[in-house]
Amino acid sequence: MNNQVLDGVMGLAVADALGVPVEFKDRKELEENPVMSMREYGTYNQPAGTWSDDTSMTLALVDSLANGLDYEDIMNRFYKWLSEAKYTPHGTVFDVGIGTHRAIDRFTAGTPALECGGTSERDNGNGSLMRILPIFYYLQSTYGKSFLKYQESFDVIHNLSSLTHAHKRSQIACGIYISIASEISKQESLNQAVKSGLYQAMAYYQKEDEFLLELNHFDRLEEFAQLPKEEIRSSGYVVDTLEAALWCLLTTEGYQACVLKAVNLGKDTDTVAAVAGGLAGIFYGYENIPKEWLNTIVQKRYIEELCRKLEISLDKK
Numbered sequence: 001m002n003n004q005v006l007d008g009v010m011g012l013a014v015a016d017a018l019g020v021p022v023e024f025k026d027r028k029e030l031e032e033n034p035v036m037s038m039r040e041y042g043t044y045n046q047p048a049g050t051w052s053d054d055t056s057m058t059l060a061l062v063d064s065l066a067n068g069l070d071y072e073d074i075m076n077r078f079y080k081w082l083s084e085a086k087y088t089p090h091g092t093v094f095d096v097g098i099g100t101h102r103a104i105d106r107f108t109a110g111t112p113a114l115e116c117g118g119t120s121e122r123d124n125g126n127g128s129l130m131r132i133l134p135i136f137y138y139l140q141s142t143y144g145k146s147f148l149k150y151q152e153s154f155d156v157i158h159n160l161s162s163l164t165h166a167h168k169r170s171q172i173a174c175g176i177y178i179s180i181a182s183e184i185s186k187q188e189s190l191n192q193a194v195k196s197g198l199y200q201a202m203a204y205y206q207k208e209d210e211f212l213l214e215l216n217h218f219d220r221l222e223e224f225a226q227l228p229k230e231e232i233r234s235s236g237y238v239v240d241t242l243e244a245a246l247w248c249l250l251t252t253e254g255y256q257a258c259v260l261k262a263v264n265l266g267k268d269t270d271t272v273a274a275v276a277g278g279l280a281g282i283f284y285g286y287e288n289i290p291k292e293w294l295n296t297i298v299q300k301r302y303i304e305e306l307c308r309k310l311e312i313s314l315d316k317k
Contacts, residue, residue: 009134013051014289015262022039028266049297055274058134060077061077062310063310071113071159095270113163124170126268129173130274133278137311172201198222224247
């Protein structure tokens with residue numbers, strides 16, 4: 001594999017931890033006192049370097065994919081996270097999304113894994129987007145660098161989203177995100193890679209009747225990098241999160257600048273930063289994440305071990 005699992009996953013985890021202490025703070029407050037490094041306590045009263053559900057669910061997916069793609073197993077691991085605090089930094093669970101919680105409750109009540117995600121208009125939080133990144137590595141290993149030429153790749157992405165968020169809009173957001181991840185892993189030009197990834201995803205969705213009525217929600221992605229900060233929304237709505245994360249990626253140079261910009265947008269700080277940080281980690285690489293931040297991450301070695309486990313299993317395929 002040309003792309004190290006650790007690049008994206010640690011990029012996500014570090015960004016998540018930067019955002020945890022200031023989640024829900026508004027933009028004006030953060031403009032007056034911007035996050036510049038790892039903070040402690042804050043919103044959830046957690047030590048510096050503590051990551052949230054974004055990273056926990058990502059790690060659950062990493063761990064499961066090391067044994068192959070099994071949706072029931074993935075949901076079982078999500079259940080162990082929620083009920084037993086597995087994949088958490090301190091053995092406690094905090095910051096669980098409503099849609100995710102309901103989906104896991106359905107699973108424990110006997111609903112098949114692929115039928116657990118909510119399908120209503122209101123089920124378009126960012127809970128599947130925030131943890132979808134590891135499937136990029138799996139699909140690349142299974143189908144090669146051009147994995148999005150295969151219908152099966154989009155099916156897998158949509159199924160993974162549907163475990164907790166089954167609305168077509170959430171599935172499209174995940175498809176666009178993985179398409180962009182694929183392109184930025186192959187190209188030296190970040191702007192061109194994002195454009196190529198977006199074009200590739202939209203070309204697919206425009207041919208699929210079941211997704212056509214949802215595509216207008218993503219219209220701003222065409223030229224949104226030129227928008228001023230005032231027009232970028234950083235809420236927990238999946239489209240807002242995707243837009244904000246890509247905007248931060250395209251309007252900065254370097255991992256550090258990207259994730260700090262994401263955090264300082266305010267509101268859903270940890271998830272917007274995590275979504276941006278995963279892509280920034282892939283593009284800039286693990287070695288360009290500030291060492292001070294890496295050394296602050298709680299259970300850093302545990303994250304590294306899980307990433308290595310997945311990478312080894314994919315190299316054997």
